[in-house]
Amino acid sequence: MPAPEAQRSALRALRPSAKVLPEHARRHNRSLVLQNLYRGGLQSRADLARETGLTRVTISDLVAELIADGLVVETGQRDEGRPGKPAILLDINREGYRIIGVDLSDAGVFRGAVLDIDGQVVTRSELATDGAEGAEVTAILVQLVRDLVASVDIPILGIGIGSPGIVDLAGTVLSAPNLGWTDVALQGILEAATDLPVLVANDANAAALAEHSFGDAMGDFMVIRVGRGVGAGLILGGRPVYGSRFAAGELGHVVVGTDGGDLCVCGKHGCLETWLSVPRLTAGLAAASDADARDALLRTAGERLGIALAPVVGALNLDEVVISGPVELLDGPLTQAAIETFRARTMAEFHGDLTVRMSHLGQDIVMRGAAAMVLSGRLGVS
Amino acid sequence: MPAPEAQRSALRALRPSAKVLPEHARRHNRSLVLQNLYRGGLQSRADLARETGLTRVTISDLVAELIADGLVVETGQRDEGRPGKPAILLDINREGYRIIGVDLSDAGVFRGAVLDIDGQVVTRSELATDGAEGAEVTAILVQLVRDLVASVDIPILGIGIGSPGIVDLAGTVLSAPNLGWTDVALQGILEAATDLPVLVANDANAAALAEHSFGDAMGDFMVIRVGRGVGAGLILGGRPVYGSRFAAGELGHVVVGTDGGDLCVCGKHGCLETWLSVPRLTAGLAAASDADARDALLRTAGERLGIALAPVVGALNLDEVVISGPVELLDGPLTQAAIETFRARTMAEFHGDLTVRMSHLGQDIVMRGAAAMVLSGRLGVS
DNA sequence: TTTGTTCGTACGCTTTACTAACAAACATGC
DNA sequence: GCATGTTTGTTAGTAAAGCGTACGAACAAA
Incomplete structure (x- = not known):
């Protein structure tokens, strides 16, 4: 367990706002476009320009980048009886990526799922923990995640984990008595095991994110x-x-x-x-x-x-x-x-x-919150 | 009183993160420089570059702008027995600006002060309210602020007000029963009266800012x-x-x-x-x-x-x-x-x-918090 | 067919911060 | 005394980001 002093300094390092470069602004605007598409569904470039306040030129540039990354797709023309050139509708590539969400908060079982970009569960998977603790239960989690990843044949945006206990911002479970975990660097362990981006948070925080994003x-x-x-x-x-x-x-x-x-x-x-x-x-x-x-x-x-x-x-x-x-x-x-x-x-x-x-989200709230973490962390969508 | 629906939509308008332009990044970095000078005191351009992660070139550019604005001054060379060209020390122009802070939370009296950039009280001034309410007590506040402004012969950075009751982000006191105020647009009123930037917040919030900045x-x-x-x-x-x-x-x-x-x-x-x-x-x-x-x-x-x-x-x-x-x-x-x-x-x-x-801040906590609001709002320093 | 509208894109410009290079000013070692 | 190395701050040129203007494409309505 790290000394309290170390924790404090880690926190301090977080506070002083860092420099901001133009590329950060670019990333922000990119997320802004994704956010609008995510929420609003089908929109044209001109719609996005009006919505965000950016110019059509900039939007075109950003959208081109997003299309090249496979995150956005053109879905045909808008067929309205309006004058002018018909708009080319855009949408997030909703079927192009999947998300893995895992809920560790249940007693005796780890519940995982493959979710789509909209946070809907596609397939589920469970693994009993049988009261295992510490490294043993960590191995069970790795197994569950590996199985889930292997079951998907389209790109995975990332893996979200909702864990009981205290979880820091680096994805380390500082303390989870029920699982016998102390300072378990889940993010690092799972990233090493799957070579995918991993985000870990407390289960209640994940639930709150689920309500925010999907509720x-x-x-x-x-x-x-x-x-x-x-x-x-x-x-x-x-x-x-x-x-x-x-x-x-x-x-x-x-x-x-x-x-x-x-x-x-x-x-x-x-x-x-x-x-x-x-x-x-x-x-x-x-x-x-x-x-x-x-x-x-x-x-x-x-x-x-x-x-x-x-x-x-x-x-x-x-x-x-x-x-x-x-x-x-x-x-x-x-x-x-x-x-x-x-x-x-x-x-x-x-x-x-x-x-x-x-x-209203029922039993899947933590898994869907874990998916929301991935959407937020990877795309800036919330 | 505005309908609840209007309030809600005002809040919503706040949420969707807006576009970020390079000039916003610039403003952020400018504040970052000021923040470092404010906290760290005497520093050279090279020191600031090391501290912020920006290049010496960029720092020089930002500092030149700040010097032109009168916010930063060169205070002579560092006389250390180090090799290399001696550094030119910089500091916030601490005696070049004053701040007006006002505390409306006391019973029967409005307490105001002229403060320096470091949040130290330079001169004080009070005005009894004698149980006045509504427009009458607003007039007393305007008088107090006008007197304070008139008493200063160097530029004033801004005016901070710590008011009891509920205050929105636009500086309107939505409700302050003790003063008989409902939807009083203090910020607008005082800006019109003084032609200076005005920031208004709840007194307890101001106190918290004071502890953050000066405590x-x-x-x-x-x-x-x-x-x-x-x-x-x-x-x-x-x-x-x-x-x-x-x-x-x-x-x-x-x-x-x-x-x-x-x-x-x-x-x-x-x-x-x-x-x-x-x-x-x-x-x-x-x-x-x-x-x-x-x-x-x-x-x-x-x-x-x-x-x-x-x-x-x-x-x-x-x-x-x-x-x-x-x-x-x-x-x-x-x-x-x-x-x-x-x-x-x-x-x-x-x-x-x-x-x-x-x-540890005693009776002046709200006035100093009001000054901190000005520092934060005008310079990005907190 | 003409006119007006809307959409998306091409071009040039400004802003911002970067890298590379350099002169100034100092300490140190020979 | 003088070359050497260090540190500072500035100059010059470059890359990225977004803007404004202008333009062709595609459509509806007159």
């Missing part, structure tokens, strides 16, 4: 993931928040409320996880005597989530809170109680239009 | 301002956080704990302000029977602050929490209790090196 969330929001533990991914102003030690969103072991609570594995009482984790909820529901008791249990969990969220939403003035996890547990009384509690504890004036809801 | 805080941190109310300014990754409705940091009316609490002016029970605002604390201390009771009161307030902060610090993985306000109330038992409470309620593993402390 309905936008602006400033937060995704709460409820599973074995509780974690959050934050996006502010369209950018992910990582935190000073890459541990942003680690909410599971924050104590909630001022009235005690169950003992947590971490030694404290009343951590958010003691109320809200899937194992605790399912155990509680199984022990409950009747429907009313089950309802009360879920409502209590939702209230605790609301209590924990209130200061965060207040401090950040969030637009939206999205909850991700088992629908049968979270949707219904739990989410409803969270909304009510939350509204009762914050200033409605500042967030009258705050929405709290379940994610 | 010891860096990286990801939060400044809690305790005064008539309670507010926070957040800086993540070196950038201020504004929130989706520019209301980030409005923590005063978040309910803390799960055990009731006093009735707040907002109608809820147990808001952070009911425990922590200066009026409440002084009233409580006056009513306390002995030293132990006073100590307990302050400790309770600190505990509540810790309870409210725990989820925020956990979610954002902050480096540092800085408290700003009356030292005699906040320093001591209150801060100590906040630290202890906070540590007891969060995961030490992720923030073993979190520091919670009083600000």
Whole structure:
């Protein structure tokens, strides 16, 4: 484990804004064109020029470059009854590339998929981990990724991994207790194994990116993931928040409320996880005597989530809170109680239009977030 | 008041990253040079080239431009016993410009100052508001700013205003109940009155910028301002956080704990302000029977602050929490209790090196933050 | 057929930062 | 004292990026 001092200096090195060369501007504008095509679908060069503010000449130049790289294709003429020369429609080469996305956050299984440029799952693949840890489980991941890569016969844009635990910006898992990982340089390992670009992030951060890219969330929001533990991914102003030690969103072991609570594995009482984790909820529901008791249990969990969220939403003035996890547990009384509690504890004036809801992305949220990481990292598309 | 829909679209317009031209890169590099000179003090062109990674040629060109603009001056040769041609030392023209900073957050008085480029107060000026509201109090501010501008006989870089309430990015105070302001376009009003660049921000945000620029805080941190109310300014990754409705940091009316609490002016029970605002604390201390009771009161307030902060610090993985306000109330038992409470309620593993402390900037924090806004907005220096 | 419109491209220009080369000014070693 | 090496800052020329202008191509409408 690197000394804290080393981590700090690594962070410092990140801060001082570096020089900007014309070629960086070029890369930015290139991504801008891709972003517009990605979002807007079929557009002509002239459309792109109007949209981006760049001239038609510059757009033509950029598009030529993108076509040469195989990222953009011409898809025929627009057949409208408009005067003037008909436009040549462009689109991202959506069937020309694939993305590999992997979700390591499930208990006992690594779930991977081949996705298309739009983030839709093409094929899936799983590999059981059987409680393996450390190097052993790393080998299982390498195997899963190798199999996925081998199953695709068109170019792969990159590989995205959503891992539990703390992940730094260089793609090293600093700590993931459930997998027995400490300072595992996943990015380097997988790039060496596949010779493809690899991006690694925390699973909750990946989920937040998925909501941003493929879901309905936008602006400033937060995704709460409820599973074995509780974690959050934050996006502010369209950018992910990582935190000073890459541990942003680690909410599971924050104590909630001022009235005690169950003992947590971490030694404290009343951590958010003691109320809200899937194992605790399912155990509680199984022990409950009747429907009313089950309802009360879920409502209590939702209230605790609301209590924990209130200061965060207040401090950040969030637009939206999205909850991700088992629908049968979270949707219904739990989410409803969270909304009510939350509204009762914050200033409605500042967030009258705050929405709290379940994610629509279901089980694939982390894999699709991993794909979004690749799109963002490789194409500048988000 | 603009419709919520208008606000939303204003935000959206901000999001889509715009085109980047070479001239923008130039401006960035120009700021980079200024930033280095501002921080590092006396440096030669060759030093700047080594530091920024730009060539000596480019640096010479940029420096020539900055000297022509009067922002940089040559301050003589370096007299070291080194071989080679002696270096010509450069520095920001620290005595060539002044900044006006104004703090509107005090009760009953607007406090302004002329500051130098280093954020040191040169002269001060105050104007009582005598409980005035709306247009009347706006006129008082214009008067104060005009007087300050008239009192300076060297060029003024700009005017910074730290205002209570909600302030948008265009310098309009959307809402400031204490001053009776709703949608007051301060930036426009003051620019028209003085013909100088004006920057307006929330007082807590300004305080956070002051800590970033002139204090010891860096990286990801939060400044809690305790005064008539309670507010926070957040800086993540070196950038201020504004929130989706520019209301980030409005923590005063978040309910803390799960055990009731006093009735707040907002109608809820147990808001952070009911425990922590200066009026409440002084009233409580006056009513306390002995030293132990006073100590307990302050400790309770600190505990509540810790309870409210725990989820925020956990979610954002902050480096540092800085408290700003009356030292005699906040320093001591209150801060100590906040630290202890906070540590007891969060995961030490992720923030073993979190520091919670009083600000060293004292009463001038908002005015100096306002100056920092000008430095950042006009020179790109932060 | 003529006119007007829209699209995409060719050409030349400006801005920006780079590389290469050089003169100035100093310390050091003989 | 004088050649040598070092460091600094500048000059000259080059490559990249985007702009403005102008132009041909392709279409609709009169």
